Amino acid sequence: MAYDDNNVFAKILRGEIPSKKVFENEHALAFHDIHPARPVHVLVIPKGKYADFTDFTTRASAAEQTGFYKAVTAAAKAAGVLDAGYRLVANTGVNGGQEVPHFHIHILGGANVGPMVLR
Numbered sequence: 001m002a003y004d005d006n007n008v009f010a011k012i013l014r015g016e017i018p019s020k021k022v023f024e025n026e027h028a029l030a031f032h033d034i035h036p037a038r039p040v041h042v043l044v045i046p047k048g049k050y051a052d053f054t055d056f057t058t059r060a061s062a063a064e065q066t067g068f069y070k071a072v073t074a075a076a077k078a079a080g081v082l083d084a085g086y087r088l089v090a091n092t093g094v095n096g097g098q099e100v101p102h103f104h105i106h107i108l109g110g111a112n113v114g115p116m117v118l119r
Contacts, residue, residue: 003051007100009043010049022042027066027068027071030042042076043104044072048060052101052103053092072088084110086113087107087109089105
């Protein structure tokens with residue numbers, strides 16, 4: 001999957017589309033999903049141009065990766081799901097269900113998120 005500079009998350013990072021921010025550091029932005037799948041549904045995106053998980057883990061610096069994953073924890077805390085539990089989801093590629101060509105992690109919580117999809 002190629003990176004598209006006009007994807008919705010790139011536009012959010014540029015301030016062209018508003019978002020309801022949960023957390024931000026120099027490497028990541030976390031914000032509420034506009035179509036939540038659970039009572040808490042936060043998206044965490046790196047500020048760099050990475051199309052998917054593989055792209056991010058292959059090309060991002062150690063500082064970017066560390067800053068991003070610390071942002072995921074900070075966003076879960078800020079969203080109030082750290083203690084009760086939450087699910088992290090990262091869809092990668094067409095078969096993985098990725099819709100936006102910008103790497104992102106979903107934080108789902110605030111209620112039971114249900115069983116894992118393993119079949």
